[in-house]
Amino acid sequence: MDKRNTKSFTTYQYSPSLIGRQEEAKYSEQYISGYKGNPFIEALPPIFEEEDVALHIRKYPDYDVNQRKLGKETRLHLIQQISDYVEPLPSHFLAAQRLSRQMRHAYKARNPFLPEYIRQFNIGFKEILDSGIDQTGKNIAGIRSTAAAFSILGVSGQGKTTTIESSLLMYPQVIHHSTYNGKPFIRKQIVWLKLNCPFDGSLKGLCFNFLQSVDSILGTNYFRKFASRGASVDMLIPIMAHLASLHGLGVLVIDEIQNLSFMKSGGAAKMLNYFTQLINTIGVPVVLVGTFKAMKLLSSSFSQARRSTGQGDMIMDRLEEGEEWDFFLESLWNYQWTATETPLKQNLKNKMYELSQGIIDIAVKLYMLAQWQAIEDGEDKEKITVALLDTVAKQHMQLVQPLLKILKRNDPNAWNLIDDLYPKWDELDLYLRNSAEKVNVQGEVRSKMLRDENVEREEDKYLELVKTAIDFGVDSNIAQEISNKILHSNEQDKDMVELRKQLVKEITRDNIDGKTEEEKVKTKGRQKKKQAQLLDEEDLRNAVKDNGKDTEAICEKLMDMGSMSTEDDLSKLII
Numbered sequence: 001m002d003k004r005n006t007k008s009f010t011t012y013q014y015s016p017s018l019i020g021r022q023e024e025a026k027y028s029e030q031y032i033s034g035y036k037g038n039p040f041i042e043a044l045p046p047i048f049e050e051e052d053v054a055l056h057i058r059k060y061p062d063y064d065v066n067q068r069k070l071g072k073e074t075r076l077h078l079i080q081q082i083s084d085y086v087e088p089l090p091s092h093f094l095a096a097q098r099l100s101r102q103m104r105h106a107y108k109a110r111n112p113f114l115p116e117y118i119r120q121f122n123i124g125f126k127e128i129l130d131s132g133i134d135q136t137g138k139n140i141a142g143i144r145s146t147a148a149a150f151s152i153l154g155v156s157g158q159g160k161t162t163t164i165e166s167s168l169l170m171y172p173q174v175i176h177h178s179t180y181n182g183k184p185f186i187r188k189q190i191v192w193l194k195l196n197c198p199f200d201g202s203l204k205g206l207c208f209n210f211l212q213s214v215d216s217i218l219g220t221n222y223f224r225k226f227a228s229r230g231a232s233v234d235m236l237i238p239i240m241a242h243l244a245s246l247h248g249l250g251v252l253v254i255d256e257i258q259n260l261s262f263m264k265s266g267g268a269a270k271m272l273n274y275f276t277q278l279i280n281t282i283g284v285p286v287v288l289v290g291t292f293k294a295m296k297l298l299s300s301s302f303s304q305a306r307r308s309t310g311q312g313d314m315i316m317d318r319l320e321e322g323e324e325w326d327f328f329l330e331s332l333w334n335y336q337w338t339a340t341e342t343p344l345k346q347n348l349k350n351k352m353y354e355l356s357q358g359i360i361d362i363a364v365k366l367y368m369l370a371q372w373q374a375i376e377d378g379e380d381k382e383k384i385t386v387a388l389l390d391t392v393a394k395q396h397m398q399l400v401q402p403l404l405k406i407l408k409r410n411d412p413n414a415w416n417l418i419d420d421l422y423p424k425w426d427e428l429d430l431y432l433r434n435s436a437e438k439v440n441v442q443g444e445v446r447s448k449m450l451r452d453e454n455v456e457r458e459e460d461k462y463l464e465l466v467k468t469a470i471d472f473g474v475d476s477n478i479a480q481e482i483s484n485k486i487l488h489s490n491e492q493d494k495d496m497v498e499l500r501k502q503l504v505k506e507i508t509r510d511n512i513d514g515k516t517e518e519e520k521v522k523t524k525g526r527q528k529k530k531q532a533q534l535l536d537e538e539d540l541r542n543a544v545k546d547n548g549k550d551t552e553a554i555c556e557k558l559m560d561m562g563s564m565s566t567e568d569d570l571s572k573l574i575i
Helices: 003-011 050-057 065-069 072-084 090-107 115-123 125-131 160-168 203-218 222-229 233-246 257-262 267-282 292-300 323-332 346-356 360-377 386-396 401-408 425-434 459-471 476-488 496-512 517-532 551-560 567-572
Strands: 022-024 149-154 174-180 183-190 192-196 251-255 286-291 314-316 440-442
Touching: 050 090, 050 160, 065 072, 072 360, 090 149, 090 160, 090 251, 090 314, 115 125, 115 233, 125 233, 125 267, 149 160, 149 292, 160 192, 160 251, 160 286, 183 203, 192 203, 203 222, 203 233, 203 267, 222 233, 233 267, 257 267, 257 286, 257 292, 267 286, 267 292, 286 292, 323 346, 323 360, 346 360, 346 386, 360 386, 459 476, 459 496, 476 496
Parallel strands: 022 174, 149 286, 149 314, 192 251, 251 286, 314 440
Antiparallel strands: 174 183
């Protein structure tokens, strides 16, 4: 091997980003017609329901309350388990849903028994990539890609990598096929591949990582065969596309995509253009994961690849104080190995949020460090206190304190200094405007973005809540603000009746505060009367409401609601 080739191997040392399991193919019946007759889809696990996702994703420490009686050193080791703690949050379910749909939908156009699919290998992937797609969206082999892309962007330490890796590991990484429907079908299907963006952000480095990753999971020697010849990027790109098609790559995930920000001029656009080719021409879906720093690049260079597929990008910001933060912290707080149990009171909740600013990774480490410190000190019966949390943060988390202080300041100009932890508003606005689908925003920044038409929201529920608030005499702007707040603090599938109740409670509290006792009584009376009118639209009491004892009007209302048969319906029953 010459010096030049030795240098290539040395420069791009590969370390696997994520390794999954391998399985022999077991084909299952498909209930969706577009998925039938395709071994790449039929060999996948059944579509996961939310309960399955929760069971696969959650990572809880081995915990028993009696472990508090164990020795100091043993308990210090048990506390270390918290570093691996994962509590399923809405972002986990959303990522798993998107990945499942994206992968299966992309495979629809990549059935290995289609003549068009086989024709690609005869034509050659350099020619296919160079030719692009025609006006109908087909490549020169006749395949019209059904693949798409989406991105997961957000604050550092919020669990973006954990979210996507948890979703990927629900699937085998490699499926070994031998026969399909009684016919020989020998194929090693790569369901997913996760790579980190090369440290220098180069396309050549990405190709090298791809080849080495495939070799590591399949036992092949593609890297030595192609990279050792001093191959150029133009030679490596078609090889990468060829292997992705040959092995039926289900999805390619590129993490740490913000590394592209440090590339030389034009380099980022070249890599993103290749991803677009891979999606639109070859039909391999791509998921890009990175911090807010990558937002500006993806808003322009990659927007053409995020086609209208109903997936939508995800923005994962730090948790906002409220229902989701409380749920996360209360779940985490269950794992406590101090000699004395410390209840999670409101002052501790507030301090944990202040010192972590809703960043999951920092909150978990802070809680772990606090328990270690409490046991080491051995004072006050090993309790976790506000003072202890302050001490731990100052002594052991010094590097992040300046950044957290900037987040706590209500100064947008200061936030621009920490673009890994907070998005620049002009870049976020451009990103949203260039997105083909509505973007799902999770966390603190969501409260500032709900009025943007490109932010994913259940519009019907929003308008219904605004209308209800206005009916209560609330100003239009305030009605929108309260409705946004209610939607933001609840899950997307929350029952509308429950949302209305929360809205009324919010309005009641705002309107009662600061009034005299006499005004309070009158206000409560008016609102109680109005609240009684807020029945579920299917509630049969609506038939009586406003109709008094008018039986004819009540009957008409019941027929409108579909709860009483009309004369036409009854006539059809007469033989």
